[in-house]
Amino acid sequence: MSSPTSPRGTLAPRQSSPKQARVAIPKTEPQSEGKSPSFEQAIQRLGEIVESLEEGEQPLEESIKLFEEGMRLAQSSQQILDLAERRIEELLSVDESGQPIVRELPDE
Numbered sequence: 001m002s003s004p005t006s007p008r009g010t011l012a013p014r015q016s017s018p019k020q021a022r023v024a025i026p027k028t029e030p031q032s033e034g035k036s037p038s039f040e041q042a043i044q045r046l047g048e049i050v051e052s053l054e055e056g057e058q059p060l061e062e063s064i065k066l067f068e069e070g071m072r073l074a075q076s077s078q079q080i081l082d083l084a085e086r087r088i089e090e091l092l093s094v095d096e097s098g099q100p101i102v103r104e105l106p107d108e
Contacts (some may be wrong), residue, residue, distance in 0.1 A: 039080045042073040049073075 036044065049070040053063060093101045 036072070036076045039077055042077045042080075046073050046077070047068055 036042075049066050052058065053066055053070075056063075060067070090101070090103070095101050
């Protein structure tokens with residue numbers, strides 16, 4: 001699909017359809033400083049950020065800030081998934097005699 005161009009050959013501003021309205025994407029829940037959102041909150045916010053960036057309605061600086069926030073959320077979500085995977089591996093591990101190996105994993 002080609003981009004619309006103005007008579008001079010430069011890109012014309014993107015036209016939004018009548019159904020689309022520019023809506024600010026609020027953060028789902030304010031987080032206290034230093035506290036990471038839950039996995040579910042992070043995924044929900046990531047979805048909102050992706051939707052907002054795909055619409056392309058915000059200025060460049062705001063887009064960059066949203067992208068940075070999305071990257072932080074993606075990293076914290078990956079850390080949560082990595083910890084969950086380690087916990088599951090621990091729960092499924094067995095010793096030579098087939099007995100489950102049980103030990104505490106540190107919370108991260």
